[in-house]
Each structure stands twice: as C-alpha cells, then as structure tokens.
Amino acid sequence: MTAISSTAGGPTARFRGMLADRDGQLRIVLVLIVATIVYGAFYNDLRQGALRPLFEALPMPSVNVLIVMFYYAILALGLNIVVGFAGLLDLGYVAFYVFGAYTTAFLASPLHGISIPWWFVVIAAVGVAALAGVLLGAPTLRLRGDYLAIVTLGFGEIMPVLARNLDNIDLSAFGGPKDFNLTGGNIGVNPIDAPVLPIPGPWGDELVFSNRNPVAALYLILALMLLVFAICVRLRDSRLGRAWMAIREDETAAASMGIDTVSTKLLAFGLGASFSGFTGAFFGAYSTAIFPESFNFAVSISILIMIILGGMGSLRGVVLGAFVIRYVNDALLPYLGGFVDEPVRAVGAALPEIPILKDRIEAFTLTSYNYLLYGVILAVMMIKRPEGLLPVAARKAELHGEGVATEATFGTSGEVAQAATDFEAAEGHLATPESRPDGTDGTDGTDRGDRA
Amino acid sequence: MNVAAWLARNSRLLIVLIAIAAVLALFGTSVPIWGGCTAALDRCADVVAIGVFQGMIVALVALGYTLVYGILQLINFANGSVFMLGSVAALLGVEIFGLTSDSPAASVILAFAVILPVTMAITAGLNAGIERVAYRPLRRAPTLATLISAIGMDFILQNVGQIIIGPSPVSLPSLLPNDVILAEPVVIKVSHLFVTGITLPLLLGLMWFVRTTRQGKAMRATAQDREAAGLMGIDVNRTISLTFLLAGALAGGAGVIVALYNGSAWWQYGFSYGLLAFTAAVFGGIGNLLGAAVGGIFLGILISLNAFYVDPRWQEVVVFGILVLVLIFRPTGLFAEKQSERA
Known part of the structure; x- marks a missing residue:
C-alpha cells in the first residue's frame, strides 16, 4: 500500500507504482484475464470437441454462468x-x-x-x-x-x-x-x-x-x-x-x-x-x-x-x-442435483403415505436448498471466522486480539501479516473461542461466574 | 463534498419533500383515499374492526421482537420465521388430526387444545435453541455480527419451512365457522372471537409475567444493565434463554392463529409478517411491551384501511414508509420509553 504515495517520480514512476505487484495480486489478475479469454473463446469447441467427456463429468461453468x-x-x-x-x-x-x-x-x-x-x-x-x-x-x-x-x-x-x-x-x-x-x-x-x-x-x-x-x-x-x-x-x-x-x-x-x-x-x-x-x-x-x-x-x-x-x-x-x-x-x-434428485425422489415414491412429507420428498430438488446454504454460511462465518476466507491482515488481527491490533495501526501490511501469522502460530488455533487473548471464552465469562 | 454536506444538513427537508411527492404519487394512482372513507363511512368501522383483530396477531409477533431487543439490543431477524414455522406446525397438526371443514366443532376445539400448546412449546424451544447456537457465541462481538448471524438463521428457517410445505402457499380447510355474531355497530364473526380469545390472554399474561413475577423482574433488570444484574445474582444466561422462550412461544401462537384465520400457510409469511411486526415494535418504542402491543394494533388498522380504500399492493410501501419516518424522526418510538416498562 506504499507504492502510490510517491508522487515525486513523475507520471511514469506513478504508473509503475500503480502496477506494482502487491502480494502477487497482479499475477492473479493476469491469470484470471487469460483464463477467461481462453475459456470463453474455446468454450463451444471444447465442449463439443476433445474435452467433451471432461465437460460432461465435471461441473464446468457455462459462459453465462461466468458472466x-x-x-x-x-x-x-x-x-x-x-x-x-x-x-x-x-x-x-x-x-x-x-x-x-x-x-x-x-x-x-x-x-x-x-x-x-x-x-x-x-x-x-x-x-x-x-x-x-x-x-x-x-x-x-x-x-x-x-x-x-x-x-x-x-x-x-x-x-x-x-x-x-x-x-x-x-x-x-x-x-x-x-x-x-x-x-x-x-x-x-x-x-x-x-x-x-x-x-x-x-x-x-x-x-x-x-x-x-x-x-x-x-x-x-x-x-x-x-x-x-x-x-x-x-x-x-x-x-x-x-x-x-x-x-x-x-x-x-x-x-x-x-x-x-x-x-x-x-x-x-x-x-x-x-x-x-x-x-x-x-x-x-x-x-x-x-x-x-x-x-x-x-x-x-x-x-x-x-x-x-x-x-x-x-x-x-x-x-x-x-x-x-x-x-x-x-x-x-x-x-x-443431477445425481441426488432422482434417488431421493425414488425414496419418496417408495415411502408409505405420510401427509405432506411424502409429496415433498417426491418433489425434491437440491437447487431449492440454496437459502439453507446461504444461512449456514452467514451464521458459521460470523461465529467461526468473522474475518472471512481471504482477510485483510489488519482486520484479521483486530478481530482476534488487541496486541496485534496495535501493531496493525503502525506497521505496514507485510509486518502485520507476519505478526498475525506469528500470533496464530503462538496461539495454536485462533478461531476457537478458548484462545481469545482477552480471557473471555466467547460465551460471556462474567455471567457464568455470577451464578452463586 | 459540498453538495453531499448540504444534502446531509438539510436531510429532514428532503425527507419531507420526498414524503409529499410520495403522497402525491399515491393520490395519482388511486384517487379516493379520503373521499372514499367518508362516502363509505358505515364500512369504515368494519374495516377498522378487522384491522384491530389483524393487529392483535401482529402485536404477538411484535412482542417477540421487543422482548429480545430490550434484553440484547438485537433485532432477532429469525423471529418472523419462527412465527412462520408456527403456522406450518398448525398445518401439520390439522393434517395429523385429519380435520376437514366438516369436522364437528368439538373435535376442532379439542384438536387445537393440543396443537396450540404443542406448537408454542416447539417454537419456544426453537427460538431458545437459536439463541444458544447462533447468538450466545457472539455476545461479545459487535452488534452487526449478531445481526448477520440472525439473518443467517432466518434464511435457514425460511428454507426449512419451504422444504416442509413446498414453495407455494398451502390452504387449510376452513375450520372456523363464518357465522356472524354481531352485526351492529360492527360485524364480528366467530373467527374474530377466536383471535381475541387466544391473543388477549397471551398479551395480558406476558405483561403480568414481566411486571409482577420474580423472573420478570430478572428480565427487566437484565435489560437495564446486564453486568449489574449479573452482579446482583441474576443468572443472566438463563434469563436471556427465558426471554427467547417467551418470544418463541408468542410467535408460535401467532403462527397458529394466522394459519387458521387466513386459512393458509406459506414460507414467505415469515418475512412479511415479521417486518410488519418489527415496524410495530419500533413504532411503539422498541423494548416497550405495551408500545409493541399498541403499535401492532395501530399497524393492523392501517393495513386494513389501506387494503380497503387504497390497494393491498401498496401495503409494503405504507408499512416501510412509516418505519422509515418513525426511525428518522422519532427513533425512540411514539410512546416515550419509560425505563420501568422495558423488558
């Protein structure tokens, strides 16, 4: 995050600064561009041609899904x-x-x-x-x-x-x-x-x-x-x-x-x-x-x-x-769903007459369970990993302990990432509530002690 | 930046202008808002009465929001879905008992003497379970984290409802007789008596519980200051669980009533009634029990008037319009919050 702040070097340097590869981001972007262009250009040929078995066996996204x-x-x-x-x-x-x-x-x-x-x-x-x-x-x-x-x-x-x-x-x-x-x-x-x-x-x-x-x-x-x-x-x-x-x-x-x-x-x-x-x-x-x-x-x-x-x-x-x-x-x-739907429906058809339930199993479609998946993702992420899969180092540190958060304020992102990793290594398993450095166990420690 | 700052400074003026524009637009779409009411004044009383009965159901759900918000400062998004699952349970109960529209009144009453408490017990347990699983681990986390977790729970429950009864609304046999008990001054039917007969005792029972019992006192204390309540020897976790149990039971009861009164169950009822009820809770001052009840009845009257004189299609706009205006101009609710009333 430091490359852009140097304005002294004139436009060329600034441009080079803009392109500066922070944590390999540019490489990922380039791979993404090339892969998308190739996949889009050859999608129909691949699907109908040499890779047809692959496309039939694996859930390959269509061009519309990519869009x-x-x-x-x-x-x-x-x-x-x-x-x-x-x-x-x-x-x-x-x-x-x-x-x-x-x-x-x-x-x-x-x-x-x-x-x-x-x-x-x-x-x-x-x-x-x-x-x-x-x-x-x-x-x-x-x-x-x-x-x-x-x-x-x-x-x-x-x-x-x-x-x-x-x-x-x-x-x-x-x-x-x-x-x-x-x-x-x-x-x-x-x-x-x-x-x-x-x-x-x-x-x-x-x-x-x-x-x-x-x-x-x-x-x-x-x-x-x-x-x-x-x-x-x-x-x-x-x-x-x-x-x-x-x-x-x-x-x-x-x-x-x-x-x-x-x-x-x-x-x-x-x-x-x-x-x-x-x-x-x-x-x-x-x-x-x-x-x-x-x-x-x-x-x-x-x-x-x-x-x-x-x-x-x-x-x-x-x-x-x-x-x-x-x-x-x-x-x-x-x-x-292509694999699961039919067997589940067959089970439903074999079931004895149970009101509502039988009809529902017979009409099973996996794709209509996406809300369930959304809900589980929301709740589980909030409880287990609130910083997300690819967190910003500072945010991760701040969600998991004050000692690192202080460094996050002053250090560069690289240092903080390192600090966060060290911290994680020291604590063993960050995500579990027991290891929160402020001594709480995630379930409200004070309340427990007050039972007497 | 300057424009943005100016807009921010004059936001109230803007809101008033937008509100006026919205009212004009409504007038444009359907003319006889006020004229219709005076012309059909005799129907007006009936429409208001229907609204009161609807509002009682809304009040039950609204109490669930207000109870939980009072104690955790959390908008329990899943409350509407718990309510929806209550009506799903009623539907299943009707199927299990094999009730039809021809069933004798005695068997219907007997069946519901079982269905109602069982449903309330299930939804109460469900609501408390949600608190255990999804909210308690986040009690020290920022409010928004718990809110997001609540939205997640809401989605899960909506999907569960959809799995059980399918994606489209399911009709129940019409079990409530359509007999008119009273024609003057307002039309009152058996179904209305049924709604009142279940709702009113629940509402009054809750008020009594929170205001007079020892547990109710613990709830009020926890709502005021969780840590201090803990220091006074109140088991905070148990009190919070109890709050969720009560909220869930009320939502489940409301679900059963709605399933019977509307004659249908649908997984999307959770969202629509839930937001109606939340608006009612905010309207009455969230955390205020009596306010939530009054707010529910007020909103019931309002949507009934809207459905009769304007167009039911505009219900969401009317409800949300009120919610936004109340939140912006009087976020404490229309009844100034009294600490002693909070739960």
Whole structure:
C-alpha cells in the first residue's frame, strides 16, 4: 500500500507504482484475464470437441454462468465499499440495482419508445443510482447500525414493489393519460436494447453484447469488472479510503481527527450505489429483459454473503466470495442435483403415505436448498471466522486480539501479516473461542461466574 | 463534498419533500383515499374492526421482537420465521388430526387444545435453541455480527419451512365457522372471537409475567444493565434463554392463529409478517411491551384501511414508509420509553 504515495517520480514512476505487484495480486489478475479469454473463446469447441467427456463429468461453468459470476463480483465490490470499508450494514443493496436496470429499461427499450445507445445509458444509470444512494443516505446515515440495516432493507423491499405497481399511474390530474405505464408492472420490460458496437466481423455486421452472443458479453463484463476492481484498489489506498476505514473502526475518533463523517459516509453510500446501478445497467441490457421478481431481498443478502465469505474489506476476498457463491449456486448445485434428485425422489415414491412429507420428498430438488446454504454460511462465518476466507491482515488481527491490533495501526501490511501469522502460530488455533487473548471464552465469562 | 454536506444538513427537508411527492404519487394512482372513507363511512368501522383483530396477531409477533431487543439490543431477524414455522406446525397438526371443514366443532376445539400448546412449546424451544447456537457465541462481538448471524438463521428457517410445505402457499380447510355474531355497530364473526380469545390472554399474561413475577423482574433488570444484574445474582444466561422462550412461544401462537384465520400457510409469511411486526415494535418504542402491543394494533388498522380504500399492493410501501419516518424522526418510538416498562 506504499507504492502510490510517491508522487515525486513523475507520471511514469506513478504508473509503475500503480502496477506494482502487491502480494502477487497482479499475477492473479493476469491469470484470471487469460483464463477467461481462453475459456470463453474455446468454450463451444471444447465442449463439443476433445474435452467433451471432461465437460460432461465435471461441473464446468457455462459462459453465462461466468458472466453472472463476474457481474456479481462487481456488485460485491460495490457493497464492499459500504459494508467492508465504511462499516455500514446495507441490507437493501438491490434497490440501486433496480435503479440501474430500470433506467436502462426506460432509456433503451420500446416501453417508452426511447432508444439511446447503452454506452450512454450506463452513464445515466450510474448517475441515477448514485443520486438514489445519496438521497437515501442523507437522512438515514445518522441512524445506529442496526436501524440503518432495517431502513435499507425496507428501501430494498419498496423498490421492486414500486416497479411492480407503477404500471397504471393516473396522470389525468396533470393532463396526462389515465393509466400511464411507467415500469411495465409484473410482466417487466421486454425487450431491452443490448449494447452494440458497429464493428463488422465473423459475428455479423455489428458486435452485440447480450445473451445471444455470450462470449462478447463475457469479455465486456470482464473488462468492466477489472475497471471496477482497479477503482476499488485506488479508493482503498486513497485518503477517502482511509477515512472510511477510520470511521468503521471508531466514528468518534475519526470525527475528532477532522474527518467529516457525514459526507464521507454519504460518499461511500453513493459510490457503492453507483456500482450497483452500473451492474443493473449491464444486467438489463445483457439479459434484454427485466422483471420485478429478479430484485428481491435474497439478492441483497446473497451479495452480503459474498462479502462475508471472502472477507469484509478485502478486495480479493470479495471477488472470490462472489465467484464461489455464484458458481455453487449456478453450476455446482444443479450438477450435484443431477445425481441426488432422482434417488431421493425414488425414496419418496417408495415411502408409505405420510401427509405432506411424502409429496415433498417426491418433489425434491437440491437447487431449492440454496437459502439453507446461504444461512449456514452467514451464521458459521460470523461465529467461526468473522474475518472471512481471504482477510485483510489488519482486520484479521483486530478481530482476534488487541496486541496485534496495535501493531496493525503502525506497521505496514507485510509486518502485520507476519505478526498475525506469528500470533496464530503462538496461539495454536485462533478461531476457537478458548484462545481469545482477552480471557473471555466467547460465551460471556462474567455471567457464568455470577451464578452463586 | 459540498453538495453531499448540504444534502446531509438539510436531510429532514428532503425527507419531507420526498414524503409529499410520495403522497402525491399515491393520490395519482388511486384517487379516493379520503373521499372514499367518508362516502363509505358505515364500512369504515368494519374495516377498522378487522384491522384491530389483524393487529392483535401482529402485536404477538411484535412482542417477540421487543422482548429480545430490550434484553440484547438485537433485532432477532429469525423471529418472523419462527412465527412462520408456527403456522406450518398448525398445518401439520390439522393434517395429523385429519380435520376437514366438516369436522364437528368439538373435535376442532379439542384438536387445537393440543396443537396450540404443542406448537408454542416447539417454537419456544426453537427460538431458545437459536439463541444458544447462533447468538450466545457472539455476545461479545459487535452488534452487526449478531445481526448477520440472525439473518443467517432466518434464511435457514425460511428454507426449512419451504422444504416442509413446498414453495407455494398451502390452504387449510376452513375450520372456523363464518357465522356472524354481531352485526351492529360492527360485524364480528366467530373467527374474530377466536383471535381475541387466544391473543388477549397471551398479551395480558406476558405483561403480568414481566411486571409482577420474580423472573420478570430478572428480565427487566437484565435489560437495564446486564453486568449489574449479573452482579446482583441474576443468572443472566438463563434469563436471556427465558426471554427467547417467551418470544418463541408468542410467535408460535401467532403462527397458529394466522394459519387458521387466513386459512393458509406459506414460507414467505415469515418475512412479511415479521417486518410488519418489527415496524410495530419500533413504532411503539422498541423494548416497550405495551408500545409493541399498541403499535401492532395501530399497524393492523392501517393495513386494513389501506387494503380497503387504497390497494393491498401498496401495503409494503405504507408499512416501510412509516418505519422509515418513525426511525428518522422519532427513533425512540411514539410512546416515550419509560425505563420501568422495558423488558
């Protein structure tokens, strides 16, 4: 995290500083880029050709699944700004996704007869979502953490309801039609114009980035995700990023250090929302149709799970979390279901007549158990490994002991990582409650002693 | 930055403007909000009465939120799902006893004399078990960690409900007779009496328990200051478990009532009723028992009026609108919180 601060070396040095490989991150990114490009380009050939047995035997993600993994990674990176950096629990992140998707639907579909190229629409979508984030954040960011969570949850619930219900607005009082259809109601908006570039090639006269041409859409979303990732790295290392983390650690202390906590938190909300709007614009254009049902509470929570699984505040971790969750949900569970569903249903059919239970076992589908998995991940991560799978060293240290946290404040990330490792080695098994250095056993030690 | 700061400083003004815009939008979508009520004033009393009965059920769930929040400062997200599992248990009970809409009244009453307490016992145990597994290890952790764990539990229970009864709503046979007992001044049916007959004793019983018994006193003490209560010899862990038991029992009872009163069970009821109840708890000042009960009844009346005069489609918007406005302008609730009332 030190490379960027040296501005003296001129633009070339700065650029080299930007590219400086911190903990091998650049290598991972390069591998990701190359692997995605190769996999996307040869997916159909591989699937039909030499590697066909492999594709049939293993849960290989399709190109569409990869696209979903990438745009959820953007969503997770955006929510990470709000939850991971600034420490504000937002349970209604899907609301801004709605703003992005519906802005796209309004500006690039036959619904209102407007057809603006996606490349401009996406800017509008980002702007609208950011504005919505600031407007929601302005009155609510003063609330306590759990109240803020509920308010954002409510906002996330209201937006799809509005999308569903605003299909027959009576505008006769304003001289408009009596049943103005703003959002398309329950049936959503279909079709939406896909992003198009006027480049002729083997794909036809113009290059379309939609689910009809998933490989192009995959490359587009890969580029967008890398852009967002780079923005997030720069934000994290910026003055603003440090201000967010200071607020997360101790709002009062941050304020007394001269940080304007209200506008800093608002910026986190607005920036996070703009990423969500960005993804919403891509989602609408890529799938060329949107429905209010696609935007529910479970989407907000699944993004939260990605962040918690990967590690709050850790950019690599968040992307990993998004990949894992979407991969499990869209490729692994259907694959495993192919093995499990039929035998379980057969057992159900063989069972004697038990009301309800028999029907349920006969209709068993593994993929409908994803909520159960989400819930278990949330609870288990919170109890066993709150810092996530790929934690930021400082956060890990701070969650596990004060002695290391002091060093985290002053040391560089490398030193802290080392300190954390040493500490872990010394303590043996960090995650177990017994070894918490402050002497508590996780179950409230004082309460136990008071029984007498 | 400056724009952001200005927005933040004038946030209340903004909220008022947004609220006005929302009201205008509502007027635009469905005109006869006030006009309708005066024109159909005779129905108005009935609509309010229906709302009161609905609100009693909401109040039962709201008490669960308020009890737990009072003692742990935790929004027990899973409470709504525990309630939902209560209605699932009622559905299973009806299946097990083989009740149909033709069953004689005596057998229905007998069956529910078993189903109701058994369900309440199960949900009470479930709620206390959740506390043991998912909240107690996090008691020293930041509040948001426990909240996230609670959301996880909520998801698990929702999925369990979905596994048991399937993804779509399941109808129960109509077991409550539709006879009208009273036509004037408001229509009251047997089902309404049933709701009142179970809800009111539960509400009053809880109030009595918390206010007068020794255990209730321990709960109030723990709510005020956990450490000091521990120093006074109160077994804090047991008291917290007891709170979760009570909250779970109330939620389960409410689940049984809803299953019978609405004639259906659905895994998504947990979320919708849960948020309704949470809003009621916040409205009455979270932690305040009487406030939660009054808030529940108020919200019941409100959603009933909304369903009759506006459109049930807007229920979520109305409820959340109220929640947001109360949280922003009066986060302590509409009834100023009295320490002695807290549980």
